[in-house]
Amino acid sequence: MKTIIEPFRIKMVEPLKMTSPAEREAVLQRAHFNPFLIPADDVLIDLLTDSGTSAMSAEQWAGMLRGDESYAGARSWFRFEKVIREITGMPHVLPTHQGRASERILFELVGGPGKVVPNNNHFDTTRANVEHSGAEAVDLVIDEGKQPRLRHPFKGNLDPNKLDALIREVGPERIPLVMVTVTNNSGGGQPVSLANIRAVRAVCDHYRLPLFLDACRFAENAYLIKLREPGQADRPVREIVREMFDLADGATISAKKDGLVNIGGVLLFRDDALAQRANNLLILTEGFVTYGGLAGRDLEAMAQGFEEVLDEGYLQYRVRSVEYLGEGLLRAGVQIVEPPGGHAIYINAAHFCEHLPPDQFPGQALLCALYRHAGIRAVEIGSVMFGKTDLVTGQTIHPPMQLVRLAVPRRVYTQSHIDYVIEAVGEVFANRRAIRGLRIVEAPAVLRHFSATFAEV
Numbered sequence: 001m002k003t004i005i006e007p008f009r010i011k012m013v014e015p016l017k018m019t020s021p022a023e024r025e026a027v028l029q030r031a032h033f034n035p036f037l038i039p040a041d042d043v044l045i046d047l048l049t050d051s052g053t054s055a056m057s058a059e060q061w062a063g064m065l066r067g068d069e070s071y072a073g074a075r076s077w078f079r080f081e082k083v084i085r086e087i088t089g090m091p092h093v094l095p096t097h098q099g100r101a102s103e104r105i106l107f108e109l110v111g112g113p114g115k116v117v118p119n120n121n122h123f124d125t126t127r128a129n130v131e132h133s134g135a136e137a138v139d140l141v142i143d144e145g146k147q148p149r150l151r152h153p154f155k156g157n158l159d160p161n162k163l164d165a166l167i168r169e170v171g172p173e174r175i176p177l178v179m180v181t182v183t184n185n186s187g188g189g190q191p192v193s194l195a196n197i198r199a200v201r202a203v204c205d206h207y208r209l210p211l212f213l214d215a216c217r218f219a220e221n222a223y224l225i226k227l228r229e230p231g232q233a234d235r236p237v238r239e240i241v242r243e244m245f246d247l248a249d250g251a252t253i254s255a256k257k258d259g260l261v262n263i264g265g266v267l268l269f270r271d272d273a274l275a276q277r278a279n280n281l282l283i284l285t286e287g288f289v290t291y292g293g294l295a296g297r298d299l300e301a302m303a304q305g306f307e308e309v310l311d312e313g314y315l316q317y318r319v320r321s322v323e324y325l326g327e328g329l330l331r332a333g334v335q336i337v338e339p340p341g342g343h344a345i346y347i348n349a350a351h352f353c354e355h356l357p358p359d360q361f362p363g364q365a366l367l368c369a370l371y372r373h374a375g376i377r378a379v380e381i382g383s384v385m386f387g388k389t390d391l392v393t394g395q396t397i398h399p400p401m402q403l404v405r406l407a408v409p410r411r412v413y414t415q416s417h418i419d420y421v422i423e424a425v426g427e428v429f430a431n432r433r434a435i436r437g438l439r440i441v442e443a444p445a446v447l448r449h450f451s452a453t454f455a456e457v
Contacts, residue, residue: 004320007313008411011058017041024372032453033368033438035377044375045413045421050343051216052098052256052263053409057308060260060301067297072288076296080303087238087306088245088268092275094282095292095299096265099216099254100125104132105267105281106212106252109274110176111135118166119179119214120145120158121186124385126179126214126252128447135176138166145187146400148337148348153228155337156184156221157196163203172207181214182221182244186381188403189217189322189341191224194232194243201247210249210271216257218244220342223315238310250274257343260305260410264298318342321418322408328422334429343407347425349382350402353435358383358398360437360457366404366428369435374424379405384440385449 019027019042031037035048046053068074077095084093096102103126111117111133120141122130130137140162145155158180167175180200182192197211204211215221222240226232232240245251249271255264267282269275279289286293294302308314319342326340335348353362363380370376379385382402390397406421428435436456443452 004317006321006411006414007311007317008057016044018044019375021372024375028368028371032441033364033456034449034452034454035367035371035379036450037453038371038377042375043371043377045417046377047344047406047408047421048377048379050257050407050409051254052261053412054256054260054262054305055409055411056260056262056301057304057411059308060304063300063304064297067295067300069296071291073290074296074299076299076303077290080299083303083306084266084268087241087310088251089242090245090251090268090270092269092272092278094267094269094275094278094289095294095302096267096282096286097293098256098263098265099252100129100265101286101293102252102254102265102267103129105278105285106250107133107135108281109277114174115176116166116170116174117177117179118158118163118175120156120181120184120192122179123181123185123214124447124449126181127386132446139186140166141184141187145184145190148188148335148346148351148401148403151338153339154191154193154196156182156187156190156192156341158192158200160196160199160203163200164206167203167207167209172209175207175209177210177212177249178204179212179214180248181216183217183224183342185216185343186386188337188346188401189344189405190337191221191228191342193229194225194240195229197244197247211247213244213248213251215245215251216254217343218251218253219258219309219315220318223312223319224342227319237312237315241310255302255305258306258309259302260309261298261301264294264302265292266302318410321415324415325406325408325418325422328419329425332422332426332429334425337401337403345406345408346381347404347406348401349380349404352404352429352432353437355433356435356437358387358402359396360439361454362435362437363402363404364438364454365435368438369428369432370404370425373428374420376406376421376424379407380449381405384452
């Protein structure tokens with residue numbers, strides 16, 4: 001059959017608050033035109049992020065009741081460690097409270113002034129933690145990944161030639177590790193191929209550099225490999241996942257994505273000495289090595305979630321439901337990053353709001369329009385999130401793409417919710433010339449998109 005249904009049934013519901021246009025306008029004004037500052041109760045369809053927003057399964061909730069809250073050596077820790085080792089093959093498993101905690105520990109250990117960290121595309125917290133250490137974060141995605149309408153099966157790939165050129169330019173001694181983000185969140189949720197990870201591994205081996213994965217969405221990436229990469233169609237997703245990790249020396253994971261939980265993270269190592277240093281820092285800042293800032297019930301939910309995410313029926317539904325959203329927007333004439341990725345649809349805000357220059361933040365302006373019209377919350381991935389100031393000229397350096405990400409929470413919304421989003425975005429697109437630009441009123445120096453305030457131009 002062509003129809004792909006949700007591979008679950010609903011046994012508990014949460015009511016949604018319906019608001020009027022006047023109410024949403026007042027909310028938007030109070031939030032200073034930043035969706036992060038809107039109370040969740042005032043949002044109808046929340047596509048701000050897929051991080052920590054999953055609906056947990058009955059087995060995950062049952063596991064939480066079984067959680068062992070012993071401070072050290074809890075039964076729940078040993079189950080979690082066993083599951084992660086079986087999936088990834090990594091000998092050293094460190095639990096953390098979320099992905100950015102894993103990033104902070106890693107780059108506190110290997111970063112620092114003068115260091116350079118290459119990636120296909122760093123996402124916001126990864127870049128911030130690299131730069132907080134004093135190191136430089138460099139994006140080396142393939143050129144196809146910067147062209148929204150170009151159809152390429154693996155637009156998330158890191159360009160091995162660019163990586164080799166960077167290493168020769170700065171010297172391998174300045175590069176503590178090479179990172180590959182799967183899927184490439186900043187680049188439109190696009191997957192990375194196994195062939196590309198192998199090619200990056202070869203460059204790393206040539207210069208004796210470790211390779212780490214930012215593996216928040218490792219299962220979705222593996223399923224897209226199965227669908228799109230020649231020679232992979234008949235392989236089980238679990239086998240593809242294992243090969244991805246076998247090619248790496250370590251990984252950071254936010255379990256709030258493909259772990260299908262609301263809190264939790266993982267830090268993985270092969271190197272014994274580096275793992276010991278990370279353990280020491282984990283104890284200092286997160287908690288003992290067998291709980292890492294989490295309750296035993298969280299470890300139980302994570303262990304179960306990492307098992308469930310590898311179910312190919314779930315992954316088929318997950319990828320197809322996101323693709324369905326993308327197809328609907330394309331039919332409405334809305335340009336998106338093509339082809340649809342694994343966890344979100346990325347609207348090309350530069351095209352949607354072509355009457356607004358980058359300095360008026362077209363992506364942020366589109367967010368406000370979507371909330372005003374339909375109570376939909378999303379996130380900007382453009383000049384608000386990744387814009388920089390040139391230290392010499394004082395001018396703003398804009399990223400190559402101005403995007404709005406519609407991140408779909410896992411196992412939360414039904415097809416009718418997605419149909420509502422398609423209809424709403426299409427109606428806003430039909431009246432897009434009415435969208436007004438924005439200026440920043442106040443913003444912090446780091447991760448400004450979370451708390452910046454704006455005013456309409």
